Amino acid sequence: MLRDFKELSERASRGDRDAVELLLERYLPALRVFLRLRIGPTLRAKEAESDIVQSTCRAILERADAFHYGGEDGFKRWLFTTAFRTLIDKSAHWRAAKRTGPQIAFDDEASAAIYRSFSSPSEHALERETRERLEHAFDALGEEEREVITLARVAGLSHREIAVAMDKSEAAVRVQLHRALLALSKHLEATA
Numbered sequence: 001m002l003r004d005f006k007e008l009s010e011r012a013s014r015g016d017r018d019a020v021e022l023l024l025e026r027y028l029p030a031l032r033v034f035l036r037l038r039i040g041p042t043l044r045a046k047e048a049e050s051d052i053v054q055s056t057c058r059a060i061l062e063r064a065d066a067f068h069y070g071g072e073d074g075f076k077r078w079l080f081t082t083a084f085r086t087l088i089d090k091s092a093h094w095r096a097a098k099r100t101g102p103q104i105a106f107d108d109e110a111s112a113a114i115y116r117s118f119s120s121p122s123e124h125a126l127e128r129e130t131r132e133r134l135e136h137a138f139d140a141l142g143e144e145e146r147e148v149i150t151l152a153r154v155a156g157l158s159h160r161e162i163a164v165a166m167d168k169s170e171a172a173v174r175v176q177l178h179r180a181l182l183a184l185s186k187h188l189e190a191t192a
Contacts, residue, residue, distance in 0.1 A: 006071070008022055043091050149180050
């Protein structure tokens, strides 16, 4: 699998759109969860998560030639940075337009598996109520807490990579991740 990824990322770095599409397909579940957790309650009420995923994928495909080989970590950074920029753009649009849009339910088994990583082993069946509780608890966290959790648990970055992204030491990232997960757990308990 690692060799396949290396070949795909090398092809993608040469501007091979098919390779970029295959890489996007591989990370689509994580992208959906990343965006769903980072979307926030205001934007979540106005914009369908699937539309934001589609906008992110379209932006990646339109700039397929901008990917330069950085291996799996490089691709993930590019993907999740683009996703974050898409969220910022969508939020700015809705703040400026003062419009309302549809709220569409989030139902995707592959993404649900990532949501399960936040749950205890006894919560094997991830239901809509559990997802909503997690999203509300996640919304109650501070920005840095949300960032460290999504980078670690959704984007799958190492402590070192998160430290670089957040301009912190690895030790500080470990502590912050631990505290953020504890805070998330407390918010979840409060809504139970």
